[in-house]
Amino acid sequence: MNPIESTWRGETSVGDLGEFGLIARIRERIGAAGGALVLGLGDDAALLSVPAGWDFALTCDMQLEGRHFSRRWMTPKEVGARAATVNLSDAAAMGAVPVAALVSLGLPPALPVAVTDALYDGLLAALTPHGVALAGGNITAAESLIVDVTLAARVEAGRALRRAGARAGDVVFVTGYPGCAAAGLATLEAEDALWARLAERAGRAAGDLRARFRLHHAAPVARVAAGRFLVENEAATAAIDSSDGLGGDLAHIAEESGVRIELQETFLPVDPILIELGALVGTDPLAWVLGASDDYELIFTAPRAKADLVLAMGEALRLPVAPIGEVVAGAPGVELRRADGTRAAVTGGWDHLRSGS
Amino acid sequence: MNPIESTWRGETSVGDLGEFGLIARIRERIGAAGGALVLGLGDDAALLSVPAGWDFALTCDMQLEGRHFSRRWMTPKEVGARAATVNLSDAAAMGAVPVAALVSLGLPPALPVAVTDALYDGLLAALTPHGVALAGGNITAAESLIVDVTLAARVEAGRALRRAGARAGDVVFVTGYPGCAAAGLATLEAEDALWARLAERAGRAAGDLRARFRLHHAAPVARVAAGRFLVENEAATAAIDSSDGLGGDLAHIAEESGVRIELQETFLPVDPILIELGALVGTDPLAWVLGASDDYELIFTAPRAKADLVLAMGEALRLPVAPIGEVVAGAPGVELRRADGTRAAVTGGWDHLRSGS
Numbered sequence: 001m002n003p004i005e006s007t008w009r010g011e012t013s014v015g016d017l018g019e020f021g022l023i024a025r026i027r028e029r030i031g032a033a034g035g036a037l038v039l040g041l042g043d044d045a046a047l048l049s050v051p052a053g054w055d056f057a058l059t060c061d062m063q064l065e066g067r068h069f070s071r072r073w074m075t076p077k078e079v080g081a082r083a084a085t086v087n088l089s090d091a092a093a094m095g096a097v098p099v100a101a102l103v104s105l106g107l108p109p110a111l112p113v114a115v116t117d118a119l120y121d122g123l124l125a126a127l128t129p130h131g132v133a134l135a136g137g138n139i140t141a142a143e144s145l146i147v148d149v150t151l152a153a154r155v156e157a158g159r160a161l162r163r164a165g166a167r168a169g170d171v172v173f174v175t176g177y178p179g180c181a182a183a184g185l186a187t188l189e190a191e192d193a194l195w196a197r198l199a200e201r202a203g204r205a206a207g208d209l210r211a212r213f214r215l216h217h218a219a220p221v222a223r224v225a226a227g228r229f230l231v232e233n234e235a236a237t238a239a240i241d242s243s244d245g246l247g248g249d250l251a252h253i254a255e256e257s258g259v260r261i262e263l264q265e266t267f268l269p270v271d272p273i274l275i276e277l278g279a280l281v282g283t284d285p286l287a288w289v290l291g292a293s294d295d296y297e298l299i300f301t302a303p304r305a306k307a308d309l310v311l312a313m314g315e316a317l318r319l320p321v322a323p324i325g326e327v328v329a330g331a332p333g334v335e336l337r338r339a340d341g342t343r344a345a346v347t348g349g350w351d352h353l354r355s356g357s
Numbered sequence: 358m359n360p361i362e363s364t365w366r367g368e369t370s371v372g373d374l375g376e377f378g379l380i381a382r383i384r385e386r387i388g389a390a391g392g393a394l395v396l397g398l399g400d401d402a403a404l405l406s407v408p409a410g411w412d413f414a415l416t417c418d419m420q421l422e423g424r425h426f427s428r429r430w431m432t433p434k435e436v437g438a439r440a441a442t443v444n445l446s447d448a449a450a451m452g453a454v455p456v457a458a459l460v461s462l463g464l465p466p467a468l469p470v471a472v473t474d475a476l477y478d479g480l481l482a483a484l485t486p487h488g489v490a491l492a493g494g495n496i497t498a499a500e501s502l503i504v505d506v507t508l509a510a511r512v513e514a515g516r517a518l519r520r521a522g523a524r525a526g527d528v529v530f531v532t533g534y535p536g537c538a539a540a541g542l543a544t545l546e547a548e549d550a551l552w553a554r555l556a557e558r559a560g561r562a563a564g565d566l567r568a569r570f571r572l573h574h575a576a577p578v579a580r581v582a583a584g585r586f587l588v589e590n591e592a593a594t595a596a597i598d599s600s601d602g603l604g605g606d607l608a609h610i611a612e613e614s615g616v617r618i619e620l621q622e623t624f625l626p627v628d629p630i631l632i633e634l635g636a637l638v639g640t641d642p643l644a645w646v647l648g649a650s651d652d653y654e655l656i657f658t659a660p661r662a663k664a665d666l667v668l669a670m671g672e673a674l675r676l677p678v679a680p681i682g683e684v685v686a687g688a689p690g691v692e693l694r695r696a697d698g699t700r701a702a703v704t705g706g707w708d709h710l711r712s713g714s
Contacts, residue, residue, distance in 0.1 A: 045416035059402035
């Protein structure tokens with residue numbers, strides 16, 4: 001048993017405790033309602049107050065054991081935090097202020113209570129810094145662990161960042177280093193020798209690199225502050241989070257906005273370690289950067305006149321923000337201008353029904 | 358294969374269609390956003406407008422194949438409608454106006470597209486009469502079908518019906534005939550001979566009775582109009598829906614309100630067929646009426662001065678509403694006064710982690 005697997009063990013099971021014992025335990029862990037949350041856990045529904053002039057944004061995302069996570073490589077706390085973060089990322093991509101979350105759990109009755117405790121610790125660790133209340137949810141028995149989080153957020157009426165809205169002449173931006181989560185997932189079960197060789201090439205410690213890449217996949221960060229900056233400064237014309245991969249998600253913006261997107265290969269932010277890692281495992285790092293990868297970075301388009309403001313945002317938030325291409329008129333799609341001057345169509349992205357996850 | 362099982366068949370699978378093909382198909386089925394729904398399916402989150410002076414109620418409920426439904430005894434359209442109804446029932450129990458729903462689906466890739474079509478037909482059949490928009494959701498591959506619906510509703514600030522609020526002297530009411538769903542579930546796979554004997558005793562057609570009891574379980578109705586009547590007329594002090602069973606849900610009201618509830622056996626609405634059925638299968642019909650049963654009836658307490666108004670509501674909505682007992686001071690709990698003058702503690706209700714469903 002590796003150290004991560006051992007975080008899934010415990011004496012008492014949730015079946016021993018029972019549904020209502022577990023709900024009482026969760027209520028205690030979460031604390032009382034307050035702020036925008038008028039009524040929290042323990043009634044037929046949660047109640048939220050909404051300030052006048054704001055719309056409500058609603059999103060949900062389901063994480064399944066054996067598909068989105070495994071007890072071999074994610075701790076229960078990480079599963080909880082990640083289930084919250086993928087929804088926070090959707091709020092970020094709308095430029096919304098996250099307010100409250102519901103958690104629908106499917107629990108194997110033999111699951112240790114220590115695991116649900118850690119799961120809620122993770123949910124709270126991700127939600128609390130954003131002022132988000134855990135407002136309620138639902139518990140049922142299941143064959144394997146299911147964590148479905150619904151997030152409610154608020155955004156000034158008429159000002160949410162949509163996928164539609166990109167216009168010819170806009171600059172395309174992305175935060176962070178897309179592709180790292182895909183590389184992290186691909187190397188979760190890589191052998192020690194790979195990390196040793198990578199560490200040698202990169203002049204880093206093997207354990208550090210291994211831990212870092214696992215965290216790219218297991219502990220993504222939602223770009224909530226960036227989304228809010230873009231709304232408050234009316235700096236973006238369209239936005240999406242990179243949950244399906246940079247290429248696939250840009251294709252969603254292109255499709256919904258009815259525009260063409262031209263990426264510049266030389267502008268793409270490629271983590272230098274990805275180049276070393278790609279050379280070792282025989283993968284073109286661009287396949288990670290553009291392909292299916294659940295990084296939860298923010299992809300957005302902004303008018304050229306706002307480009308300096310966007311770059312200033314990156315400095316203010318200490319967040320890498322790269323201009324990676326531009327929006328042009330033409331048939332909806334995404335194209336890559338290679339460093340050698342050739343062009344290539346960018347396809348792909350993650351299909352949850354075809355890709356098996 | 359029985360007629361219900363055949364409703365799960367079809368040529369093309371959702372895996373053939375792919376996630377984005379399926380989303381496009383669902384968008385077409387649902388239609389454009391409108392009303393309170395500012396932005397529907399197809400972006401990072403749905404956007405809802407909320408009128409000033411109203412709070413937002415949020416609830417979710419997850420239905421799992423093999424636990425909450427089986428392809429042997431529910432059609433995909435019924436699964437969709439029921440997944441919506443159990444959430445509408447939570448809105449009803451808050452006295453809220455349902456507004457929009459999100460649907461998180463876990464789909465086996467081999468599932469026929471005809472099944473997801475029927476599932477959405479069922480969702481829309483349950484939601485549309487209440488003016489509820491299908492606003493978005495999430496799709497992922499899964500081993501077996503998972504349908505998790507989140508419902509957003511609105512209710513006048515400060516006027517939602519909570520579980521806490523019952524006061525000594527209040528009358529306890531329930532709509533409909535609780536216990537029928539439990540009896541329906543218990544007899545889903547009963548043999549033809551049982552139905553023939555029951556039909557003979559009840560002077561009814563066996564097929565009709567069998568169909569009726571299956572529908573009590575498979576096609577419950579949410580008491581949304583009753584919930585709204587109670588809020589608009591400030592007629593109730595506390596409310597809950599009977600999703601876990603009359604006894605168990607009354608215990609929730611007693612616990613949250615800090616009161617004791619005394620039920621009168623002779624006042625309990627017992628469907629006459631339950632008495633016949635109980636005699637045939639050797640079950641005390643009161644065990645169905647008071648025990649675990651997912652009927653989605655409305656249970657509420659009202660000041661004695663509002664009792665006539667409550668009974669008038671029943672007539673106006675053509676909904677059976679029965680006064681079944683009263684709220685008294687004392688240690689929180691539920692007690693039954695038997696017809697013979699003896700008293701019995703009412704315990705039970707459904708524990709989703711212990712009862713295996």
